[in-house]
Amino acid sequence: MNILELVTKKDEEKVKKLKEAMEKRSIDVLLFRLVEDVLYISGYWSSFGFCSVLFPLDGEPTIITIEDEKDFAERSWIKDVRYVNLETKEKLGDPKGDMIKIIKEWMKDRNLHKASLGYEGSMEFFSTNAMSRENWSFGISTYEALKKNLPEVKLIDATDLIYEVRSLKSEREVEIMKIVNEVADMGLEAFHKSLEEGKREIDLQAEVEKEVMERGIGYKGIERLVVFAMIMSGKNSAQAYKMYNVSTIKKLEKGDFVLMELNLNVEGYWSDTTRTYVVGKPNKEQEDIFDTALEAQERALEAIRDGVRASDINSIAFEVLKKRGYWNYITHRLGHGIGVNMHEPIPALHLASNHIIRSNMIFSVEPGIYGHKYGGIRIEDMVLSLKNKGERLNKYYRGA
């Protein structure tokens, strides 16, 4: 199936899971306002970010959005799509006011004006829209307007519920994430093959991004794709554990570690991978560093199974680093959940995590060794947890 069919068709498994969670928490309606959640439930990935979905426990859901995105919105399995008035060349619009009005009427029409409404109250950290330039959030003014316009409604912060449901991928989502990571592999390959002494980090970034766009758009039906390749070499690679990664004008030198953090957003679903290679032939010490990271990743993969503690997976990988003398060179947790956002809170592969790994979770496994004399390396793959093992969704070469 092509990716847009997978994304936009009704995902019965997902709908069922969501309704069970709503029932347990006595939530009658979920209001999704963030791009990632609108995508999650409807399959409609907003470019601009002004969109929402009313998802009731009983009855059919409704999308509210702008006319400009009609083509995208009407691909969704949700057939009731309502539009707000946008500005024309002659009149100014009030899309937010219109949205509140539609929500109010919708609740009244369905006799839900005294219902409990779940909202994304603590989701201040969220994925960008397809444009990646400006964002719409669910903020304070919409929240205040909801309270004012729905005085009898019980507002419930449903953030935890949403993250919990999102953490267990449906069969359809697993298929989507496999396609996304086929594209990621194209980027890892482009990086490996373009690596060359004398090139600047920024040149390599531009080349990888170009190749991913050119090969990715059109692949299995992909229409929208955002790609970010950050290249850090030599000493810069020692900084690659930080939250920002910047390619500079530094040239690649013989013997350098060159690390690429590759982040893709393909039709709304994310991939987050890293490869490190050496310019020229690695020396013995460098080989030992790679072997150690690889062994840490492999031991973690083998230990993954339904029911195991996420903290135990992290410990098993860290044990390898300790045993081989690299304990001071790992600075961060082993991994994080991923899906419609690049960092999802469940599961946290962290020593202090209380999450349990379940089948059909998808997360990163990313041992890193930073700050020794050669800089830093990281090997990061997307991993699907199966009943008895972890399966890497990225197949591209992980060595030196």
Next chain:
Amino acid sequence: MNILELVTKKDEEKVKKLKEAMEKRSIDVLLFRLVEDVLYISGYWSSFGFCSVLFPLDGEPTIITIEDEKDFAERSWIKDVRYVNLETKEKLGDPKGDMIKIIKEWMKDRNLHKASLGYEGSMEFFSTNAMSRENWSFGISTYEALKKNLPEVKLIDATDLIYEVRSLKSEREVEIMKIVNEVADMGLEAFHKSLEEGKREIDLQAEVEKEVMERGIGYKGIERLVVFAMIMSGKNSAQAYKMYNVSTIKKLEKGDFVLMELNLNVEGYWSDTTRTYVVGKPNKEQEDIFDTALEAQERALEAIRDGVRASDINSIAFEVLKKRGYWNYITHRLGHGIGVNMHEPIPALHLASNHIIRSNMIFSVEPGIYGHKYGGIRIEDMVLSLKNKGERLNKYYRGA
């Protein structure tokens, strides 16, 4: 001066303007939580997006951020930088809780625990951070935590104040925007020169983005730059008035209009430009379309002066389109403000706008003609309003 010096040094003009506005509204402290406002006041452009600035009417301001961004934050003229505890490999962190604690103590230490605090209450639409992948907003849960932790503080939604102050650029900001648009011109040139029958839209996008990255990083000290080039040709170009623009795998054909929307974020400041060219030689009708758009843009530029109504500028440009028979082919307003976000509300160059153009505003002037048999064209430049005219910040060729 290089761009980072311009961005990070204290901008006395800006600080004065902001304090005058605060005084008028009786705001003792402004809390900036969004990346664009933190950049605006401190010159520190966050990669990750978790950052804030406490800006008091009296006394020195304070930055609160994460240790990972120390290098960026400590370039700011604001010398008091405080850090929240992030997660380590062994402990989970609580950056939001830490931030609230720091704010609370800061207010108490300065005897401001009963002060009025301005916040970004209605800014649900905002610029992305330097990473462009995930965002932090100022959301409902932080707002509720502030109310709880600062029970005696008077919270004031300062959105209007912030947008008003931001609309008048300081001399330093004008310099910054000039550099940003020198980079934009590199992109417009790359587009024009790479245009070729048989290439796919997506190939052209990848080529332009590559060239902008390669030439832009390092130019006048630029370290961080995000570039988005959307190419729409032939029939696709007729859709270019919509809020999303997607390059497809369609190949450029002889006689096609090819439209590029180019959006740059350079060290936190935006440029938003558009060029349209014809593959091969334009015919008479096509030339007439270009002439019309150019004339509309030129008439608007000449009419710009300190004190004129934004709506009048829009009317003057639209008169040209009407007179030359293209009234039904323009679908949107003439332009929008720009700066630390790509779309800023002031000034709105719209027929229904009540804004007055003042010297040192920067905005787009972007007449477009869409939906005729050749598709659509738009010519969009960044314009600085001077006392007696509008000055285009983009110099690259605008013809067919």
